Amino acid sequence: MTKSKDPIAEALKSAKSETLGVRAGQVRTHADEHSEALFLTSSYVFDSCEDAATRFAGENDCSVYTRYTNPTVRNFEQRLAALESAEDCVATSSGMGAIMSLCLAQLRSGDHIICSSDVFGSTVVLLNNFFAKFGVEISYVKLTDMAAWRAAIKDNTRFLFIETPSNPLSQVGDIAAFADLAHQHDLLLVVDNCFCSPALQKPLALGADIIIHSATKYIDGQGRCLGGAVLGAEQHIESVRSLVRAGGPSLSPFNAWVFLKGLETLHLRMRAHSDNALAIAQWLEQQPSIEQVFYTGLTSHPQHQLAASQQSQFGGVLSFRIRGDKSAAWRFIDATQMISLTANLGDAKTTIVHPASTTHSRLSDLERAEAGITDNLVRVAVGLEAVEDIMADFNLGLAAL
Numbered sequence: 124m125t126k127s128k129d130p131i132a133e134a135l136k137s138a139k140s141e142t143l144g145v146r147a148g149q150v151r152t153h154a155d156e157h158s159e160a161l162f163l164t165s166s167y168v169f170d171s172c173e174d175a176a177t178r179f180a181g182e183n184d185c186s187v188y189t190r191y192t193n194p195t196v197r198n199f200e201q202r203l204a205a206l207e208s209a210e211d212c213v214a215t216s217s218g219m220g221a222i223m224s225l226c227l228a229q230l231r232s233g234d235h236i237i238c239s240s241d242v243f244g245s246t247v248v249l250l251n252n253f254f255a256k257f258g259v260e261i262s263y264v265k266l267t268d269m270a271a272w273r274a275a276i277k278d279n280t281r282f283l284f285i286e287t288p289s290n291p292l293s294q295v296g297d298i299a300a301f302a303d304l305a306h307q308h309d310l311l312l313v314v315d316n317c318f319c320s321p322a323l324q325k326p327l328a329l330g331a332d333i334i335i336h337s338a339t340k341y342i343d344g345q346g347r348c349l350g351g352a353v354l355g356a357e358q359h360i361e362s363v364r365s366l367v368r369a370g371g372p373s374l375s376p377f378n379a380w381v382f383l384k385g386l387e388t389l390h391l392r393m394r395a396h397s398d399n400a401l402a403i404a405q406w407l408e409q410q411p412s413i414e415q416v417f418y419t420g421l422t423s424h425p426q427h428q429l430a431a432s433q434q435s436q437f438g439g440v441l442s443f444r445i446r447g448d449k450s451a452a453w454r455f456i457d458a459t460q461m462i463s464l465t466a467n468l469g470d471a472k473t474t475i476v477h478p479a480s481t482t483h484s485r486l487s488d489l490e491r492a493e494a495g496i497t498d499n500l501v502r503v504a505v506g507l508e509a510v511e512d513i514m515a516d517f518n519l520g521l522a523a524l
């Protein structure tokens with residue numbers, strides 16, 4: 124039923140990122156719908172046995188089964204690929220599904236990977252508890268210590284995996300320097316671009332080979348659906364697509380449709396998240412009961428210049444240390460009323476969490492100390508409410524100290 128040609132593809136060839144977010148990847152059906160259609164179907168009918176045989180042989184791009192392809196999912200993949208300037212994209216059931224699929228497709232027993240030490244918690248669990256079991260060796264290195272990365276590379280190293288800015292302390296990895304290091308040793312550089320989204324940072328343009336997304340965060344933007352994606356050159360993505368088809372962590376068409384519409388407002392939202400977060404970070408820095416604020420947009424951030432050189436803005440996530448101990452941090456958080464106490468981020472609603480007792484509670488005391496996750500640290504993902512109202516809620520927290 125899909126028309127074979129994207130009618131506006133030509134017009135989009137030189138379009139800017141904002142335009143691609145709204146327009147890229149749309150293929151209208153014969154119903155001539157203006158808004159993208161949602162194809163909630165698990166399978167597709169064939170015109171004839173010959174047509175079925177042709178489709179199964181992969182000789183045309185018509186659909187067979189939604190674990191393999193679905194027009195809405197493809198629409199999302201193509202729009203996200205356009206935003207990241209990636210040759211190809213495969214969507215997955217979650218961000219973790221994307222990381223798992225990439226590792227299953229690309230690694231074999233005996234391979235080694237190097238990962239920045241403060242990556243998303245489930246990434247560490249997946250690598251240590253499951254991939255290690257199949258003989259994959261993992262080293263963790265501090266994001267900002269390039270000499271240590273160089274020293275950690277071995278003959279069996281396959282890729283470098285980083286997240287920048289890091290969570291929750293907003294450390295910045297120099298993507299171009301990582302790409303140089305990786306390519307000097309014939310390795311792939313994988314960047315988890317969840318915190319910035321393509322609206323703020325485009326890792327492939329800086330030399331990265333593969334991008335991971337958790338679409339659950341800013342791409343959805345309203346905390347509704349789980350999803351993810353792996354992007355890069357076709358030669359890297361082909362095996363991941365084949366793994367997703369065979370193994371099944373495919374994205375649901377409904378979630379793909381939510382993300383597709385999310386991409387249309389991504390640039391606007393990221394601008395607003397960034398503006399709000401900067402205003403909040405600057406305000407928090409003025410408060411006597413706040414010891415230190417971690418946000419790449421602050422000129423006091425030691426890597427502010429690096430962040431400004433590879434990001435167009437600084438995103439919505441910040442953290443800060445309260446003068447006091449764990450009970451002070453808990454009192455602050457519990458005294459807020461509007462802000463949601465939840466581990467999620469990338470939502471229109473501002474969220475707050477105490478990392479040491481939640482997202483980073485699995486770490487030992489020593490690991491937490493090394494990572495700088497102190498008991499007085501609070502993480503906030505600044506949402507889209509009026510900045511004055513977020514400050515008013517924080518004032519309730521400050522009053523409780």
Ligand SMILES: *Cc1c(COP(=O)(O)O)cnc(C)c1O
Pocket residue numbers: 217218219220243245286315317318336337338339340349350351
């Ligand atoms: C949330 C998150 C993930 C995992 O994504 P899910 O969609 O929850 O599976 C991976 N990386 C980062 C940086 C994240 O914040």
